[in-house]
Each structure stands twice: as structure tokens, then as C-alpha cells.
Amino acid sequence: MSLLQLHGISKKFPQTKQFAVKDIHMEIEEGSVQAIVGENGSGKTTLLKLIAGLEHPDKGEIVFSGQTIVNGKSALPANQREVGVIFQEYALFPQMTLLENVREALHQESRNARQIAMDSLALAGLEDSFSAYPHQLSSGQRQRAALARALASRPKLLLLDDPFRSLDTRFKNEISEDIRDIVKATGITAIVASHHAKDALSLADSIAILHKGILQQVGTPVEIYKKPANAYVANFFGKRNELLATPTEDGFYAGFGFIPHPDSASYTDKVKILFRSEDAKIKKSTEQPLSGIVTRVLFYGDHQIVKLEDDEGKQISIKAAPGRNFEMGARMFFTIDKFEIETAF
């Protein structure tokens, strides 16, 4: 069942030329983690603010938990939406302990406010640090404290604006797992905005890609990665290799050699062959129609990236097993197992 539906949401700020977000249609499943990814300025924060009620759309309708909360001029005030927000600017109060910070967010003096606050800290894995002050915490713990604060009022929906910003990889992974665990344990639905595509892949049940305020694709991480709707989406999840190639009867000629293809004869002009580093394989056999010279090898622990160059200095990257040795300057033969053909460029 969907918790949130956006129907044709658009927002343009005064004195700006472009829409911050334009004609957004989306449905977000209850209990899921929805990522919204895009470059800086793509409209992620604006979209979260529209959902939270901190901005009002020029057009469109928002349905939350079966109730229309935004429609034309009428909108449910932010404090009446069961939405918890963690925006960059919502920093913790430095002079308050974590417990006080979380209690403050509850806006109530009820007897069990302390217990609710402690439960929220426990959910975020901070029960032992309740008396600490924000400056005594690591950046990852501060992010978790912000999470505890947003959880205190038990929202149905949690909005997180770039929770990974300024965190190193270790904390990023921790926070990512925490968010998933909390969502799955409490049934809360979460929307996480991030400008980092890879962070979203492991975290989210569904990913939405925004570019210049326009939704490019919504799908599961596997769908987005394996079946990108357009070149923008494909490149957002890791730059692909690009080869300019000439069609022949049974394949394409590129600088590295010949790429067999059954339908190549249907192309008249040059094409671009696009493939990811993991979709090509370096072969032991020299009986391959594609080859290049090793110019660089980058070791990443669980894999290596080998850079090969053709006679004209064009470079491509191929993923290889970690244990294999590559000699600089050696000619390596390879196959491209999966690729896309682009014609309009």
C-alpha cells in the first residue's frame, strides 16, 4: 500500500528561471526506504520540503496516508503532518545533552516524555550516550542523534536530507544500516535524499533520480542499475566506457578492434558503444578480436580496474579479479559481453 502519492507536483521559486521541481509523479510504499538522488541543485531538498509542508507547490496534489494534504491552495500545516525531518540546518542544540535534545523535539512535558526520548535514543543506538553533549560525539553519532530526535514523535514518514554528507565511508555504511534497521523494525517509511548514487543503491528499496527538477526514473536499485531509462541515469551510477564505432555487416569496428553484433547492418552512421567496466572481460586467449595496451592498474582490494589504451590513445576501464597480475605495456585481449548502442549524439 502506498503511504504517499505525489501527483504532478511543480515548484518554481520567485526570481528564478527554472522550476526547482517539475511535474513530479511518485508513489511511496509504506514501510519502504525511498531514495531520491540527483546532483546539487537537482531539486531533492525542495521535494522533501514540499512533502514536509515547509514549502508549498505551485501545482499538484499530495496524498498522505489516504488523506489529501495538499491540493491547489489548501495545504495541511507542517506541524499537523506526521512527518519527521532531518535537514542539514536542523542541527542539535550544543548546550543540551542528547536526552534534552530529543525531549525538546517532543514539545511536551508528559511524564513518559523521558522514556520516549530514551527509547528513541536506543533505536538509534545511543542509549549509553544520553548525557553527552553534541560536541562530545563523532559526526556519525551526531547524525544518529538527529535521527533519534526525528523519531521521538513517532512519525509515519521520516525525511532525511543527505544524511551521508560529510561522513566518511565507515560512518556512511553504519548510518545506512541504521536507517534500514530502524525502518524495518518500526514500520516507518523513509525518504532519503542523497547526491551520491552508490549510497542509495545499498540503502533503498526504490530509487528516484532527479535531474534539473525532472524525475528521470523510479525503480528498484537493480532495475535502475541494469535497465537505466536514459544515458543520464546510466552515467549517474558510474561512468560507462564509450567507444565510437563504425557499423559493418556483422559487427562494429572501434579503435580496440571488432565487436560482433547480429544487427549491426541496420546502422548506417557511426554509433557509440557504451559499457560498464564489469561488462567487459579480459581473456587469457589471444584469439579475441578486441585488444589494448595496459596503461594503469588500480587495486581496490576485492577487485582491480585495468586501463587499456588503443593505438590512438583512447582509454577504457575493465574490472578484473584481485589476484591477477597485469604488466604495464602488455597487450591484453578482451570481450565486451554486454553493451548499449547509442545513435543520437
Ligand SMILES: Nc1ncnc2c1ncn2[C@@H]1O[C@H](COP(=O)(O)OP(=O)(O)OP(=O)(O)O)[C@@H](O)[C@H]1O
Ligand atoms: N528558497 C529558494 N529560493 C530560490 N531558489 C531556490 C530556493 N531553494 C532552492 N532553490 C533553487 O531550486 C533548485 C533546486 O534546489 P534544491 O536545494 O532543491 O536542490 P538539491 O538537489 O537539494 O541540491 P543540494 O544537493 O545542493 O542540496 C536550485 O536551482 C536552487 O537554486
